[in-house]
Amino acid sequence: MIYTLALNPAIDRTFWVEKLDFEETTRVQKECRYPGGKGIDVSRVLTNLGAPNTALGFIGGFVGDELECRLTSEGVRSDFIHISGETRTNIIVHEEETGRHVLLTASGPEIAPYEIGALFRKIDGLKDISILAIGGSLPPGVHPETYRRIIAGVRARGAITLLDADGDALRVGIQGGPDYIKPNRRELSQLVGRELNELADVVEAAEWVRSQGVGAVLVSMGADGIVLVKDDGIYLAIPPKVEVVNTVGVGDSAVAGFLYGLATGLDLKECLTHATAAGTATTLKPGTARANRKDILDMVPRVRFEDISRSGDQWKGLK
Ligand SMILES: Nc1ncnc2c1ncn2[C@@H]1O[C@H](COP(=O)(O)OP(=O)(O)OP(=O)(O)O)[C@@H](O)[C@H]1O
Ligand SMILES: [Mg+2]
Known part of the structure; x- marks a missing residue:
């Protein structure tokens, strides 16, 4: 459960x-x-x-x-x-x-x-x-x-x-060695104490957090999608361009999409695309409504997945 x-x-x-x-x-x-x-x-x-x-x-x-x-x-x-x-x-x-x-x-x-x-x-x-x-x-x-x-x-x-979490809750929480954390770019930047302008900076910061005992780091980056930094690779999932009507709760939807993937036995690539799809599907929902199953599953094939483990020099150009 x-x-x-x-x-x-x-x-x-x-x-x-x-x-x-x-x-x-x-x-x-x-x-x-x-x-x-x-x-x-x-x-x-x-x-x-x-x-x-x-x-x-x-x-x-x-x-x-x-x-x-x-x-x-x-x-x-x-x-x-x-x-x-x-x-x-x-x-x-x-x-x-x-x-x-x-x-x-x-x-x-x-x-x-x-x-x-x-x-x-x-x-x-x-x-x-x-x-x-x-x-x-x-x-x-x-x-x-x-x-x-x-x-x-x-x-x-x-x-x-x-x-x-963010701030002290994140800083102290990671000492418990969580399997995953999901900071957004601002929260990760605060945790490592420096600006993260390029994707390479984000990956480097996530690698440092992993060295502190965290299993894998999912960094959500709004319209730029989510990067997953793990022991065996670095993966990026990019959502399609959409007409955003709400950004409240999108990070939570992304977490739910990822956990849904883990709980249903999807591979990590699918977990990441489901996370991104769930976040983006919620951006289309007005007010406090959240994406439903159909919204999320319809969004999954529109998410682009990239294995960027070996493309460090191409990580420029984050929005
Ligand atoms: N402008 C956008 N266009 C498309 N998708 C988006 C946009 N903003 C957010 N998303 C989707 O939602 C996911 C999570 O967004 P974000 O990084 O803003 O989370 P967050 O800052 O943790 O949000 P929260 O305020 O809920 O904590 C993104 O990875 C992406 O899939
Ligand atoms: Mg958040």
């Missing part, structure tokens, strides 16, 4: 207004509420793909109940730790007149040490874990060491681990 872990999930509350007015009342024309957070997003897309999975993490209060029930309504299985704090709500306001949006993300409830202990016990008790995907920010009270410990523990039991 694939498990996803979101320590700081959210309800994303989206409002559409004609124009934001700071003097008078602004009338909301439409609003919607959706389950949010990286791990949650990965679970939603995996479920769309028909891959059995269970979302883990912390939820609490009325908002936590809402999150759990919304996931259940979408057919997403979950097994959360119930905490004493209240799950956060993020606010997104779309201004129709300008096409701009404002995003307010809350930091999330403080997690008590005994609640972290309950999470460790929950994960230790998962008999059927084959893959664990960890994603997202850490709520107050949770040290990045938590990621390191979970990854090291799950790996020791023979399951595959994937980490999609």
Whole structure:
């Protein structure tokens, strides 16, 4: 069974207004509420793909109940730790007149040490874990060491681990030796402390991360696709040019596409093309909707795969 872990999930509350007015009342024309957070997003897309999975993490209060029930309504299985704090709500306001949006993300409830202990016990008790995907920010009270410990523990039991995080959570998390990490170019650049302008820079940075004990590195690069740096080679998957309507959650969709490939026994080339296809298919979906199975599978043959293991001098020209 694939498990996803979101320590700081959210309800994303989206409002559409004609124009934001700071003097008078602004009338909301439409609003919607959706389950949010990286791990949650990965679970939603995996479920769309028909891959059995269970979302883990912390939820609490009325908002936590809402999150759990919304996931259940979408057919997403979950097994959360119930905490004493209240799950956060993020606010997104779309201004129709300008096409701009404002995003307010809350930091999330403080997690008590005994609640972290309950999470460790929950994960230790998962008999059927084959893959664990960890994603997202850490709520107050949770040290990045938590990621390191979970990854090291799950790996020791023979399951595959994937980490999609940034900042300290990524830096400390990789010390647990995850099988895969999926930074975007900015996150990788931050991790290695230098700019990554050319594909050669990205590959070199990924190789350095591998030397720190990470199995393989998937670097997502927006419209430039995803490069996979692994022990036996370097592979690039490039999506087709598309009319992008949304870029929220595309990285999570890419993670889900990759895990779907791993879970269904596809070879690594296919895992990478499915990851890229899933990310790109979600760019075509407005709002908080995510790509469905047909969108993703239709996109797969449009993704170009290249084995670039021996073409180092041709890696110039990233957008
Ligand atoms: N402009 C685009 N055109 C085509 N595909 C795209 C575009 N932007 C993103 N994608 C697809 O989505 C994948 C992930 O995108 P990106 O690198 O932006 O992830 P990310 O920065 O981790 O996103 P997130 O904000 O969800 O964390 C890309 O590898 C690609 O397949
Ligand atoms: Mg991302």
